[in-house]
Amino acid sequence: MGKTIAEINGIKDKVINQGVEDKKAIRIYVHMGTCGIASGATSVLTTLRKEIKDNKFKGAKVITTGCAGICSKEPLITVALPGQEPIMYEYVDDEKAKEIFSSHVVGGKIIREYAFLRGMETQLEERKKNNGKIEGEAVVDSSIPAIEEVPFFAVQEQRVMKNRGLIDPNNIDHYIGRDGYQGAIKVLTSMDSAEIIKVVLDAGIRGRGGAGFPTGLKWKFAAQEPDGMKYMLCNADEGDPGAFMDRSVLESDPHSVIEGMIIAAKAIGAHMGYIYCRAEYPLAVETLNKAIRKARAYGLLGDDILGTGFDFDIEVYEGAGAFVCGEETALMRSIEGLRGNPRPKPPFPAHAGLWEKPTVLNNVETLANIPQIIYKGSEWYAGIGTEKSKGTKVFSITGDINNVGCVEVPIGTALSTIVNDIGGGVVEGKRFKAAQLGGPSGGCIPLAHIDVPVDYETLQEYGSIMGSGGMIVITDDKSAVDIAKFFMEFCTEESCGKCIPGREGTKQILNILNKIDSGRGEANDIPRLEELASVIQKTALCALGKTAANPVLSTLRYFRNEYEEAVSKNN
Amino acid sequence: MIHTITNFFTDEQISALDEIIDAHKDKPGSLIPMLEKTQELLGYIPECVQERISEKADIAPNKIYGVVTFYSFFSMKQKARHRIQVCLGTACYVKGGKEIAEKIEKDLGVKFGESTEDGRFTYEKARCFGACGLAPIILVDGKVYGKVALDSIDGILSQYE
Numbered sequence: 001m002g003k004t005i006a007e008i009n010g011i012k013d014k015v016i017n018q019g020v021e022d023k024k025a026i027r028i029y030v031h032m033g034t035c036g037i038a039s040g041a042t043s044v045l046t047t048l049r050k051e052i053k054d055n056k057f058k059g060a061k062v063i064t065t066g067c068a069g070i071c072s073k074e075p076l077i078t079v080a081l082p083g084q085e086p087i088m089y090e091y092v093d094d095e096k097a098k099e100i101f102s103s104h105v106v107g108g109k110i111i112r113e114y115a116f117l118r119g120m121e122t123q124l125e126e127r128k129k130n131n132g133k134i135e136g137e138a139v140v141d142s143s144i145p146a147i148e149e150v151p152f153f154a155v156q157e158q159r160v161m162k163n164r165g166l167i168d169p170n171n172i173d174h175y176i177g178r179d180g181y182q183g184a185i186k187v188l189t190s191m192d193s194a195e196i197i198k199v200v201l202d203a204g205i206r207g208r209g210g211a212g213f214p215t216g217l218k219w220k221f222a223a224q225e226p227d228g229m230k231y232m233l234c235n236a237d238e239g240d241p242g243a244f245m246d247r248s249v250l251e252s253d254p255h256s257v258i259e260g261m262i263i264a265a266k267a268i269g270a271h272m273g274y275i276y277c278r279a280e281y282p283l284a285v286e287t288l289n290k291a292i293r294k295a296r297a298y299g300l301l302g303d304d305i306l307g308t309g310f311d312f313d314i315e316v317y318e319g320a321g322a323f324v325c326g327e328e329t330a331l332m333r334s335i336e337g338l339r340g341n342p343r344p345k346p347p348f349p350a351h352a353g354l355w356e357k358p359t360v361l362n363n364v365e366t367l368a369n370i371p372q373i374i375y376k377g378s379e380w381y382a383g384i385g386t387e388k389s390k391g392t393k394v395f396s397i398t399g400d401i402n403n404v405g406c407v408e409v410p411i412g413t414a415l416s417t418i419v420n421d422i423g424g425g426v427v428e429g430k431r432f433k434a435a436q437l438g439g440p441s442g443g444c445i446p447l448a449h450i451d452v453p454v455d456y457e458t459l460q461e462y463g464s465i466m467g468s469g470g471m472i473v474i475t476d477d478k479s480a481v482d483i484a485k486f487f488m489e490f491c492t493e494e495s496c497g498k499c500i501p502g503r504e505g506t507k508q509i510l511n512i513l514n515k516i517d518s519g520r521g522e523a524n525d526i527p528r529l530e531e532l533a534s535v536i537q538k539t540a541l542c543a544l545g546k547t548a549a550n551p552v553l554s555t556l557r558y559f560r561n562e563y564e565e566a567v568s569k570n571n
Numbered sequence: 572m573i574h575t576i577t578n579f580f581t582d583e584q585i586s587a588l589d590e591i592i593d594a595h596k597d598k599p600g601s602l603i604p605m606l607e608k609t610q611e612l613l614g615y616i617p618e619c620v621q622e623r624i625s626e627k628a629d630i631a632p633n634k635i636y637g638v639v640t641f642y643s644f645f646s647m648k649q650k651a652r653h654r655i656q657v658c659l660g661t662a663c664y665v666k667g668g669k670e671i672a673e674k675i676e677k678d679l680g681v682k683f684g685e686s687t688e689d690g691r692f693t694y695e696k697a698r699c700f701g702a703c704g705l706a707p708i709i710l711v712d713g714k715v716y717g718k719v720a721l722d723s724i725d726g727i728l729s730q731y732e
Contacts, residue, residue: 037715039705039717070704071704074704242660242662244699280697317604321644322641322642323698336599337602338638398662399662399665404703405704436661472665486661487661
């Protein structure tokens, strides 16, 4: 039997008093995203559980959460004793876990040497307001950096990832305790389609998959279609190499995406939804499936949701390894069980999408924003960001940088803030050359423009794109031609083969790049590259083809000298 | 006929395959999940298996072949005992993934998509598992090895016989 709204609200109150944030209990949080597990978090968890059992230590709660954000310091655990500030430990292994258990958990003595910081990310706002103090939590060792003093966390603004590091993604009650499903309850009990769409339009949120199309507008088009079968889809086919924001959201807070889909479904009048997730993300698929089953059991999915008369259910559809399936029309073909070939638009999916029915496809991050927009209102949401782009954007920063991880910042934050403050700058002994954004469809921002604000329009002006959020920091030991070659190789291999510009054009560009790189380049190869790139931009069938030449154009724009040098060797 | 399914698979395998086909065949759009389950069961999807699916589920064989060859997760060749995947996503690439790939290719004498002659390793290229914080990474039988150095590869592979 499903739950009633009153029961859901009862769970919320109970969790706040006794659950994840139970301040009277000893809590050990083990942060277990894919990165953490690959670094050894599972073994750390087993060790901690064994220590608790062997020592017959009662009263300690072990909570497994998703990714804590800063992958380069994994495995991470957080220990919180009643009345004291929580302590996060970095690079934990089995031995360290045993020591931390006996010294800190049992003995109350923090191991300074292994400590990364004090405080939790979810307390960040409050700590900033109160000069680093949390009521009822004593500072035990002030020599450990406080979280608001650690630039990686201090500069971030957590909205999409507000629950990371705190809740167990497999525990729906934890999500409910953090205002979860309040947005869904609001739309199901008191809002009609037009009202929901108005709030989303007023919030000004734009699609986080990369293109930046206003989400509310997409919904409006689908809502205007006559009643009947409609589909609500979530694009979790995060294929850009170097991008893992969506994986992090799915593994840490799957219910935020499910709730976003319920709200969207109500807005457009859909009763069936699919989450298309790439098969390279087994943990995300498993977490989603568990979350969906739990939501069904609570009556938050299925027929007559929470007794409000609205029906909506979700299935996870696992991809089979094709980059092009991140393109919306290709993704729909793939769910239909066909080759993932894109098709020309129009007709747009809002009119004829999956099985030719009106369909809305939103990205994971877009959907994860929706519950809070509804719950807290459009004004709250639009309070940060730029004039044209509201809210935050999640980036995964990787490459030759000190702090690799997932970061969420207000749109319009300077690139230098992300790279130097949050990212901690490039690794020792190297120099920043460029940040590559938007993967194979994107471009570079070089050192000369590192202070530009990161928003859709500015990045485009500088020859890059916002993209889905992959940000790779490249240092001056990498050649621009090599970077261009890397992306072009990717595009040739991942081309679906349907249109000639996408299939043959990319291959010809790669041939020229290989020729230049191997020292056989000729002077007219550079204008030839530019000509080919512009033809592909104008003629390819889908967005992936149209943008495939961007990495070449952008490296040519900023590092033309490297191309010229390579060519001149031969003349 | 040499391509007859019974020359490649046991009766148990074939009846398990039939169960997969029956469980999926009446649901629209279920070809890809059906093929995923099939590959999980048999390890690969050669022509004889595609033919059986075609007959039992009443799907044109060219459509099945088209899907199997489109998606990189499907294979028509039998895999070796262990599967090495070298990530060549952007983060791994800039952190030295290419050098790792070159070393494995040289040591094992294989190229992407090939298996070693002794049937020990199948060697594949992968595009980002989202564990970029550990770049460069390789996966062996799905287990992630992070921050792989060139001189640690032998030690990793020696664990798999």
